[in-house]
Amino acid sequence: MNVDVDFTLQRGDFSLAVGLQVSAGETLALLGPNGAGKSTTLRVLAGLHAVASGHVRLGDQVVDDGAGAGFVPPERRGVGFVFQDHLLFGHLTARDNVAYGLRSRGVKARLARTVADDWLQRVGLGARGDARPGELSGGEAQRVALARALAVKPQLLLLDAPLAAADASARLELRRTLQTQLREFSGACVLVAHDLGDALALADKVAVLESGRVVQQGRLAELGHRPASRYVADLVGLNCFRGVCAGNALRLAGGAELFVGTPHDGAVIATLHPRAVALFRERPAGSPRNVWCAPVLGLERAVDCVRVRLGGDVPVIAEVTEAAVRDLELDGGGSVWAAIKATEFRVAPA
């Protein structure tokens, strides 16, 4: 179903005014600092908060118009919600958690469990049906929560920071599971992403929320063209590389090769913080893998740092101090040596 919302909401001192459109088959990532209203927006879509004015339209039905009379409660909205801390029911097994939605819709226990087992299989937990939530790792619990939300065949899937509960080692695998499930999911999806990498990997487009307002939305690649705020600039200020990994070697589209800390195979997206790019006058001693000499294309002064744009085969932005700019004599252009430790790259499957 297509989702079309434009609403306002007041909760204590916090006011939220959000307009969003998501089509069936499309995934929208909500980005923004803490307390911007991302989770609240998901709760509005799910019917866990009523809006003060405006409309929430799911498919061709207005489920909330702020007047109260037409408010459709969560149990009749046909949405699937995956909460940040998964909220699995501790007294039920993983299987019964997944079967819960079907049981609530009157499906017989045996059939519901069969369907639940099938969903657990799909998220890679076929053998964990009898486990209690307390026995699952953060990543596993989030998979069960995903299966639980998908098992009722929702038209709209809401994911609140689905990767936050998983530890680093489980994140990539969980992200892959999410990618697979989202590809197969025919409805609309809105997710809260905590970093650009997650948004890149999972979403088709993004909306950036700040202080309860949507400051920018569109395709992810377009976000950096004209950043609407400092937050967006910082957000997209990350260096981002697309390429193909073979083990630790990442070959970029332009042909250059970088070395990354964690081995991967296949198409990947690697992100890198500008601070992780070290600049030198002379070729640095030792043998760091990623070292090259690059032309300085320009400087961008921010409050507490200078962003140095480098050209060449690996276009990258480095963040250095004003003192470093003087030492390296970057103001005059010319070229400089850049070095990046392989471990500074965050690599994720594209």
Added chain:
Amino acid sequence: MQAIAALAAALFAAPLVGLALQVPWPELSGLLLADETVDALWLSLQCSVAAAALSVVLGLPLATWLAGGDSLLHRSVRVIATLPMVLPPVVGGIALLLAFGQHGIVGHPLAQWFGVTVPFTTASVVLATTYVAMPYFVLTVEGGIRSCDPRYAAAATTLGATPWRAFCTVTLPMVAPSLRAGLLVAWARALGEFGATITFAGSFQGSTRTLPLAIYHALEAQPDAAIALSMLLLLVSAAVLFLLRRQWFRTP
């Protein structure tokens, strides 16, 4: 400091030892199987179970409602629902007698319209014990529901459960330990109820003379029987504590 602590412990231990030493163990079965004793046992069992059941049926909705708000009304109701815990039971008994007696605010219409008199019947035993025991259930369960994260029930509704179904299948199982604890304490309190019962229900063998009343009654004529029954109640209390060990004796 430690000497005083030991003294305090002794204060609790001495009566237990004193009672245990006086129990006429050889005649125990005979004393416990006497007609009067069996009547009292049976009546106590029935009334305490009925009071515990009534505490759940009436107390669960009340606890749920109390957990749902903090308005002046909520706070006032919580005060009057907690009052029986601190009120001298005999005062509770007199208050019940005045309310449900022939000229009472409830008793008068009951007698006039339905021909029902409550005081000095088995029903009044159940009423008195429920009055005294239900607060324990309500407060325990309210605490349990309050400490239960409401987002779990919200998650259940996003999965298609009605709020009622979410309450029954998610919230209640999550507060099951509180329900169990509240039920046990309420039942134990009902079993031992004395003051309100003797004031509101009197002490008639077979209809209102529960175990505690029977013990009091037997104390002069048959002290051995009183001691045997006391031992029985002591054992029951110990069993209740054992069942509550998870809730009450959790060391962090």
